[in-house]
Amino acid sequence: MRLPRYIAILPLTLNVIADQSPFSTNPDTSSSTLRRPLKGRFLHVTDIHPDPHYNPGSKVSDGCHKKQKHKGKSTVMPTLSDESDHQEDEGLWRKKEQLAGDWGTPVTECDSPMSLVNMTFEWLKKEWADEVDFVVWTGDNARHDIDRDIPRRPDEIYELNRLMVDLMRDAFPPHVHIVPSIGNNDIYPHNVLAAGPSSISSEYGRIWKPFIPSDYRHVFERGMYFSAEVIPDQLAVISLNTLFWYDSNTLVDGCVDRSSDPGALEMDWLEVQLEELRDREMQVWLTGHVPPHAGNYFETCYLRYGDLALRYQDTIVGHLFGHMNVDHFFFLDVIELEESSKRGLRPNTTAHQRARASGAFGSFGRSANNGLRDELKKDFGEMPGPQAIKLKDYVVVNVGASVIPTYLPGVRVYSYNISGLDDEITIAKKRKHGHRHDKPKDDCSLPEHQDKPHCTFKHKPRYYNKTSPSRSNRPLTPLGYTQFYLPDMDQNKNHQPEWKIEYTTHRVEHLIPSNTSMNLQLQPPPIPLHLLPEYDPILFDPESLTPTKGKAGDEPEGDGEKDVLEMRRSFEKALKKITPWKMKDLTIGSYVKLARKLIADKKMWKQFQNFM
Incomplete structure (x- = not known):
C-alpha cells in the first residue's frame, strides 16, 4: 500500500514549556x-453537560434525578441505526416509563452522569494525552435547567466548570494547548x-486563567x-464568544456595523485578529459554541x-462549533448570504428556533432534527454544478457531536498536515493575494443594499488562493x-461501555502505513x-507482511498462515466499514464533492443521516 502523499521528510517540533507542576498549562510559564x-x-470536545444530580434508575421524565421507590431496571435502549425502527421505538419509550441508565440515557433530555464524564476523561488521558497537539473545547460544561425541584445556581455552574478544567488539566500534559469557549x-x-x-467574565477569567494568554486577559x-x-x-x-451573536440573548442587539x-x-x-494573523503569514481555526446557522444568529451577525x-x-x-448536539457540516456561501440579506433569514429557521432554548434538539432528538436534515439536503442539492x-x-x-448523550x-x-511545515508555509504565503468580486448588480450607494455581501466585498478586499x-x-x-x-450504553455499571470509531473521513490507505520501518x-x-477495529500487532509485524508466509523466508505453516490471512481479511473489512466518505482531505473542494455524493447516492445519504 502506498504512503499518503503528505508523509514528511523531516520530523517537526513544537516549542513547549516545561514545569514541575503537573498542572502547568499556563501559557505564561517561563520555565525551560x-x-x-x-x-x-x-x-474537538463539546457539550459535556455534567450533572451531579443524575441518579441511575430514576425516571427520565424527571430529568433522571428522582430515584424510584420500587426496584426496577432501566429499559433496554434501541439501536440507533435505522430511522423507521427508531421512530417506532421512540413511540414505545413515551408509553413506557423509561429509567435512567448507569452510563447515561441516549435520545432523552437527561444530562451526562458523572460516570460518563469520568470514564470519558479517563479515556482521553489514556489514549490522547501524548497523541494530540491541542484541544478545542467548545463549551456547555454545566447541566441544563430542566428540573424545577433542583434549579441551577451560578455557584454550581462555576463549580462544574472548575471541575471540567481540573479534569482537562489532569488528562493532558502542559504542552498540549487547551482552548475553551463559553457556552x-x-x-x-x-x-x-x-x-x-x-x-x-471575572469569574471565568479566574477559572480559565491557565488557558488565556496574558496579552488577551483585558480583552477577555x-x-x-x-x-x-x-x-x-x-x-x-x-x-469566540458566540453569545453576543446569539439571538436568544436578550441583552444584546446584533452586529450592526x-x-x-x-x-x-x-x-x-x-x-483585526484575522488581518494581523494574515500579515504574520499564519493560519487560524475559528471556534465557538453556537454555530453560524441562520436561525441561531442575529441577521447582522450572521451576515x-x-x-x-x-x-x-x-x-x-476551518470553523468548529458545538451546541446543536448533531454531527454535521454545512456551507456558508455568497449565494446564501445574498439571499439571506434579501429575505431577512427568518422564514426557513423553524428547526433551529426549536433548538435554541435548550441548546439541544428538543425532546427525543431525532423527530426535532428532521428540519435540519431536510435543510441540509436542500442546500446540498442546490449547489452549482462542477x-x-x-x-x-x-x-x-463543522459542528461536532456532543458528549452529552x-x-x-x-x-x-482531527488530523492535519505537518509535512515540511517550516519550509513550505513561507512559499505558500508569498503567493497570497487579494481579490474582489465583479461589479455588483445592485447599487451599493443605496442604504438597503449596503449590508449585502457584494457591497461589503466592493470596499473591502477578499483574500483567497487555490x-x-x-x-x-x-x-x-x-x-x-x-x-x-x-455504543452499548445499555451496559450495567459493572460493564463499562468502550469508546469506538463510528466512522472516519479518511481513506483506508491514510489510516495505515505502507510498512513498519517508516x-x-x-x-x-x-x-x-491500536484503536483501529480488528487491529492486531501481528498485522504490522515486518516478518508477517507477506500474506503467504507466517514469517519472512519460511514455508507456509498451515493453520497459522490461514489465521493471519483471516485476520487480514477481517481487518480490511473493518476498515472499509468505517471509511464511507473516502475524502482525500478536508479542503473546501473535498467537502463540495462529498455534498454532491450524498445527494446523488441514496444509500450514502441515509448513512449520513444515521451519523447525524
Whole structure:
C-alpha cells in the first residue's frame, strides 16, 4: 500500500514549556523551553453537560434525578441505526416509563452522569494525552435547567466548570494547548450575557486563567473571547464568544456595523485578529459554541460572520462549533448570504428556533432534527454544478457531536498536515493575494443594499488562493477527522461501555502505513493504530507482511498462515466499514464533492443521516 502523499521528510517540533507542576498549562510559564515533535492531530470536545444530580434508575421524565421507590431496571435502549425502527421505538419509550441508565440515557433530555464524564476523561488521558497537539473545547460544561425541584445556581455552574478544567488539566500534559469557549449553559440565566467587565467574565477569567494568554486577559474581561497560538508563529485558534451573536440573548442587539453593541465590537476585534494573523503569514481555526446557522444568529451577525469567513478564506483553515448536539457540516456561501440579506433569514429557521432554548434538539432528538436534515439536503442539492461553482465563494462549518448523550456521546479527532511545515508555509504565503468580486448588480450607494455581501466585498478586499491550506493539501491543511462514539450504553455499571470509531473521513490507505520501518513521527497516522477495529500487532509485524508466509523466508505453516490471512481479511473489512466518505482531505473542494455524493447516492445519504 502506498504512503499518503503528505508523509514528511523531516520530523517537526513544537516549542513547549516545561514545569514541575503537573498542572502547568499556563501559557505564561517561563520555565525551560523544550522541543516536542508535532503529532499532527487535535481533539474537538463539546457539550459535556455534567450533572451531579443524575441518579441511575430514576425516571427520565424527571430529568433522571428522582430515584424510584420500587426496584426496577432501566429499559433496554434501541439501536440507533435505522430511522423507521427508531421512530417506532421512540413511540414505545413515551408509553413506557423509561429509567435512567448507569452510563447515561441516549435520545432523552437527561444530562451526562458523572460516570460518563469520568470514564470519558479517563479515556482521553489514556489514549490522547501524548497523541494530540491541542484541544478545542467548545463549551456547555454545566447541566441544563430542566428540573424545577433542583434549579441551577451560578455557584454550581462555576463549580462544574472548575471541575471540567481540573479534569482537562489532569488528562493532558502542559504542552498540549487547551482552548475553551463559553457556552450558553455556562452562564446564569442561560443564553443571557451582557458585555463585561462583569462578575461572569471575572469569574471565568479566574477559572480559565491557565488557558488565556496574558496579552488577551483585558480583552477577555470585556468580551470573553481570545486568541491562542497553538503552534507559535504558524497556527492559532480563536475562541469566540458566540453569545453576543446569539439571538436568544436578550441583552444584546446584533452586529450592526460601526455600532457599540458587544456583538459588533467582537466582529471588529475578529477582523483585526484575522488581518494581523494574515500579515504574520499564519493560519487560524475559528471556534465557538453556537454555530453560524441562520436561525441561531442575529441577521447582522450572521451576515458579518459570513463576510469575514469568505474574505479571509486563505487565512481561516476551518470553523468548529458545538451546541446543536448533531454531527454535521454545512456551507456558508455568497449565494446564501445574498439571499439571506434579501429575505431577512427568518422564514426557513423553524428547526433551529426549536433548538435554541435548550441548546439541544428538543425532546427525543431525532423527530426535532428532521428540519435540519431536510435543510441540509436542500442546500446540498442546490449547489452549482462542477463547471459553474466558484470555490472562492464557499467555506465549510463543522459542528461536532456532543458528549452529552442527546444521541450517543461523541468526541472527534482531527488530523492535519505537518509535512515540511517550516519550509513550505513561507512559499505558500508569498503567493497570497487579494481579490474582489465583479461589479455588483445592485447599487451599493443605496442604504438597503449596503449590508449585502457584494457591497461589503466592493470596499473591502477578499483574500483567497487555490494554494492556501483551506483549498489544497499543504502544511496545516486538515486531512480528515475520526468520529469516536459510545455504543452499548445499555451496559450495567459493572460493564463499562468502550469508546469506538463510528466512522472516519479518511481513506483506508491514510489510516495505515505502507510498512513498519517508516518513522511514524514524521506524519503519524490519523489515529494510533491500536484503536483501529480488528487491529492486531501481528498485522504490522515486518516478518508477517507477506500474506503467504507466517514469517519472512519460511514455508507456509498451515493453520497459522490461514489465521493471519483471516485476520487480514477481517481487518480490511473493518476498515472499509468505517471509511464511507473516502475524502482525500478536508479542503473546501473535498467537502463540495462529498455534498454532491450524498445527494446523488441514496444509500450514502441515509448513512449520513444515521451519523447525524
